[in-house]
Amino acid sequence: MKRFEGKNILITGGTSGIGLATAKRVVDEGGTVLVTGRDQARLTEAGNLDGVSAVASDAADPAANEALRAAVDDIFGGRLDGVFLNAGLGAFAPVEAIESDEFDRQFSTNVRGPFLQLRALESALGEGSSVLLNTSIVNDVGMPSSAVYSATKGAVRSGMNVFANELAPRQIRVNAVSPGPIDTAFFAATGLSEEEIQGFVEQVLSQVPLGRFGAAEEVAAGAAFLLSDDASFVTGTELVIDGGMS
Numbered sequence: 286m287k288r289f290e291g292k293n294i295l296i297t298g299g300t301s302g303i304g305l306a307t308a309k310r311v312v313d314e315g316g317t318v319l320v321t322g323r324d325q326a327r328l329t330e331a332g333n334l335d336g337v338s339a340v341a342s343d344a345a346d347p348a349a350n351e352a353l354r355a356a357v358d359d360i361f362g363g364r365l366d367g368v369f370l371n372a373g374l375g376a377f378a379p380v381e382a383i384e385s386d387e388f389d390r391q392f393s394t395n396v397r398g399p400f401l402q403l404r405a406l407e408s409a410l411g412e413g414s415s416v417l418l419n420t421s422i423v424n425d426v427g428m429p430s431s432a433v434y435s436a437t438k439g440a441v442r443s444g445m446n447v448f449a450n451e452l453a454p455r456q457i458r459v460n461a462v463s464p465g466p467i468d469t470a471f472f473a474a475t476g477l478s479e480e481e482i483q484g485f486v487e488q489v490l491s492q493v494p495l496g497r498f499g500a501a502e503e504v505a506a507g508a509a510f511l512l513s514d515d516a517s518f519v520t521g522t523e524l525v526i527d528g529g530m531s
């Protein structure tokens with residue numbers, strides 16, 4: 286029996302990187318997936334994969350959550366076995382360059398997004414289902430220039446702990462993956478130049494005992510575990526996947 290046979294899994298930000306790798310993994314293991322994102326070309330590409338439906342939904346827009354819930358009702362008959370609230374972004378600036386708009390952009394996407402999406406979706410989650418959030422090891426390591434992004438991920442970790450206790454009486458588990466440096470489109474979306482990204486990569490590599498960036502598939506393996514019944518007694522946990530960096 287495949288782990289996700291007969292299971293409906295929603296993955297926000299499932300058109301790229303960690304979310305897309307998790308969608309492919311869930312489908313490979315028998316599940317049906319609904320992914321979200323904003324970019325239409327990537328949504329179309331993901332939606333063309335076997336077992337994957339795609340719907341545009343901006344995590345930063347609370348007004349989009351009603352339509353997201355309607356898509357879950359239409360595509361999954363209103364029953365979710367797992368939700369990976371993964372959509373997120375970052376940008377980096379030292380304290381003297383923190384901007385109000387950028388602060389709001391990151392918090393509205395990375396924190397308000399998953400919190401209000403969970404509010405919109407929780408009634409579709411039944412006994413034995415799993416909620417997964419995506420934090421980051423930076424929520425605890427004090428990486429220079431990452432105060433805003435790190436704080437968003439600290440907030441997600443705090444929310445995860447609370448949601449785990451709130452939903453436990455309904456036998457719904459809530460966990461997080463906490464990735465270290467993973468080779469995805471995330472860094473290109475930060476607004477850093479190629480040269481700046483290269484400098485960042487070299488600096489980070491020296492701090493990773495395994496000596497490399499992780500692959501999205503390596504986070505997807507952990508995400509699939511936490512979403513699956515293999516983790517049936519795991520809740521309120523952050524699974525660090527970072528090559529030993531933290």
Ligand SMILES: NC(=O)c1ccc[n+]([C@@H]2O[C@H](COP(=O)([O-])OP(=O)(O)OC[C@H]3O[C@@H](n4cnc5c(N)ncnc54)[C@H](OP(=O)(O)O)[C@@H]3O)[C@@H](O)[C@H]2O)c1
Nearest residue numbers: 298300301302303322323324344372373421467469470471
């Ligand atoms: N890569 C890393 O090193 C790393 C480390 C720790 C944690 N993380 C976390 O992992 C998660 C996934 O990132 P990734 O590395 O896989 O990066 P990625 O390849 O850039 O994927 C990000 C995904 O999120 C979607 N997204 C971004 N903003 C969105 C919004 N407002 N509404 C809906 N979808 C949105 C993107 O699609 P659109 O752009 O089309 O919307 C894309 O599908 C993020 O939460 C990130 O913070 C990444």
